[in-house]
Structures are given as structure tokens and as C-alpha cells.
Amino acid sequence: MSEVQPNRRAVLKAGGAAAAAALVAPDPALAKEIVGEPVAEPAVDIALTVNGQVRRLAVEPRVTLLDALRERLELTGTKKGCDRGECGACTVLVDGRRIKSCLTLAVMRDGCSVTTVEGLAQGGKLHPVQAAFIRRDAFQCGACTSGQIMSAVACVQEGHTGSADEIREWMSGNLCRCAVYPNIVAAVQDAAVEVRR
């Protein structure tokens, strides 16, 4: 089988449009296919309490919490970066704990309480973490920022802000490709003081 099957490396080396066409159609024999009968896709009714409001929707089981928030509830503050749990841009709080919303299914969170970046400000007043990010200039392009802020809110609540090193470790699930890390650490330190006040 390996003689007839071009691997991705060989395809990339070959280059060109033919290679691009080959890439979009991987041989299904190479995936571990263990499917029985064809699958129906019945939508499942769920209810999420999002930023304090009960939202009812019907979703296919394969819809992630991230896609439900963005595509169905039009809460686009939560960002889709890698969609593989590596970048942290999709961080939200579920029942008070920070998670990556791309790595959980909406149906698994039926009945849960979700806080997104849109739910942090209260009565027009920014959350102390949001204010600290602005004051400390803790963002550049902004793609990672809502995830950084949600993670920072949890980091402060958890009490993992004893030192700059501790903040770096406990903010490590959120990548910033503009590398604004020093300012993010400073913002989290500021916010920790503010929240405890």
C-alpha cells in the first residue's frame, strides 16, 4: 500500500496544483474507520446559561461549544484560533472553571453556566482584568486577547498570581504570537491586586 499511497511529505516536495488536489482527498483507508450503520444527524435540544441568560438551541452532537457560541448564539468575542486546544483563544468559563471551548461538545454542556468575554463587564463597567489589559497595553493584534482575558480572570480567582513566574506558568495555555507576554503578566499582576482590594 505504501508504494501507491503518496504521503504528505512526498506531495509537498512535488509541489504544484496537482499536489494541492491530492491533499484535499486523503485515502480513507488510512483512517481507522470503525463505523457501523450510516449515521443520522438528529439535532439535540440543549439549554445553556450564557452570561446569565438561558439560551435554548438545537445542535448536532458534533458541534463544539465554541462553534455553538460563535455561529449559533452570535457571541463572536470567543475566538477560534487553532481549534485543537493549543492556542487558548477559545477559553471560556464553564460553571466557573476555565476550559477550552473547542475541545468540548455543546451537548456535553447542556444545563451548564457559561461565561464569555461578553459577560465580564457589569453595567457598562469593565472587569478589573479588562481594565488592566487596557492600562498595561497587554495586546497587539487582539486575536488571542479575549482568551487571555478569560484565562486571566480564572488565574486570579484561582490565586495563581504569587509571582511573575507563577503567572507565566498558569497562563501558559494561552499563546500570543505578537509576544506581548511581559505586558500580559503585568496586567494579571495588576488585576490580582485590584480584585483582592
Next chain:
Amino acid sequence: MKAFTYAKARDVADAVGSVGSRPGATFIAGGTDLLNLMKDGAQIHDQLIDINGLPLAGITQEQGVVKIGGLARMGDVAAHPLIRRTFPVLSEALLASASPQVRNMAAIGGNLLQRTRCGYFRDVGSPCNKRAPGSGCSAIGGENRGHAVLGGSESCIAVQPSDLAVALLALDATVVATGPSGERRIPFDEFYLLPGNSPDRETVLGHGDLIVGVEIPTSALALRSRYLKLRDRATFEFAVVSVAAALNLRGQVVQDVRLTFGGVATKPWRSREAEAALRGRALTEASITDAGQAAVAGAVAREHNAFKIELLRRALSVIVKDLGGVR
């Protein structure tokens, strides 16, 4: 992701029955690895059985055994006072794993069953004997800097990536699983399989078997235990080389010791030879060097990963000296 049906398990028997009776079904707990595998097409399932509602998240102590439920989350186990006090290596290994968000999600049972990070396994465009048996191994003649130097075969050299498993192996843990044929208690060093000619089979579990928990005996050995994880960046990365060590000394003489390794082998790796090189001897430069030598005796380097052999020797030396207070 391909479409699938979804159901919440009512109880353990319902979960095991639902998955066991349907070849394409599997359990979902944290979902942090499973959903990536399904998005990438490396695994395809037509039904997911959600086990998060089952009462399997407890951490309890009975006589000399600590029981951790299969649904306990990594972060909760790492932070638990009983775990931190009794099994430092376990807490350290968990805190060195993944990111805070993932540790809030991922369950202990699923962590043990996470699949390899071999890029060829996750790329459905590449031949891979683990994903598609018989298609060949792309890593052996390809990019293999991250691959195993111990326990490999001509079919597969992929590393089992769990830090937790390396710690549990050092702690003489037992996996408790239940399945279509009833409950089984599996000593940790019998849980994972070498790849041999069937790298698609990674553990002794069968289809429909569910990890309900792990049990760890308390001991003097476990009290003095550490985890050292070396990676390409400071945090949020899989191990290049890791060592879990537990040490019981009388004076400077080693009464008992456990040395287990991650990042270097196709399954969590215990070196009884390295342990034997230390047991009954004083902790000295010479005995520690002998242990390092013994640990890598059977190692096989590939084109890009020979550095792991020397790195493992050095990591072993650093952690044993640190634990033993040797300068």
C-alpha cells in the same frame, strides 16, 4: 468531524453495554484528545457515550490504598492535599502536563488512554501502522526526533505521551476497569502493550472496557518521589525525556528505588536494571552512573533521536542526586 450520535450514560453498566454492543462507539469524558483525533480523522466513531455524569470522580483513602476515580480531573487530582502529601511525583507529573484549561477538563482514565503525538499518526495522509495497520511506519525512515529509543519495533516507534502514566508506574498503581466481561484489576506494568506487530493495540483493555479508577498503595518510597520533565520549551509541551523517581534510603544506602521514564519509549518505561544498579548500594557518582548505563542498555537510536539516550542518563542522574541529597 464526521457525524455521530450521542447519549449520556445512565450508569456504569449502561455505559459499558452501550459501547460494548456497538463497534463504532466509544466513551467521551474530557474529550480533550478524542475530539482532536476525530477532527483530524485519525479516529472515526459513529456514537459517543458521555460518561461525565457517572459517580467516578472521587479521591478517597482506605487503609493503605488511595483510590482515584477515572473521572477525577487532572487539575483536581494534582491539587488534592492527600495526593500532594502522599505521592509528590503524581502531583508534579500532572502539573507538568498540558495547560490549566485542559487540566480542568481532562479525566484520569482518558489521560491514560490518550494517543501518541507522532505527527504521522495524526496525519491521515501518511502511512501509519498504528492508525491503519499494514500501511507502514512513516517515522522510522522519516522525522523521528520525538520518537522512542526503547520498546520500538519495525512496525512502530511512537511514544506513549502520558506523564501521569510514568508517575503511576513508579507508584506500583493498579488500573481498575470494568467491561462486558466484568471487573478487572490490572497491575500498572501490565496495562500497556509493546507495539510489536500490532501497534494499533496499546493496552490490555478491550472494546467496551471502561477505566473506573486507579488504586495506589501508600509507602515510604512514594513519600520521597519526584518528577523531572525535560521539554523543548519551559511549559505546555510534551516530554522529550522525563523521569519519575522514588527513593527510600537508610543513611546513604538505597533500600528501595523506582525509576520510570517518559518520552523515550513506546510505553511508560520502568528500568528494573537501573533500579538493581542502585539497590543496596550507597548513592555515589559511580552507582548513579551504573544506573544510567543500565537504563539505556537496550536503546536503539534512529536518525534524529540519538540525543535522547544521553539526555536520559543525565536526567536520571540529576533527579536521583536531587532526591538523595547528593552533591
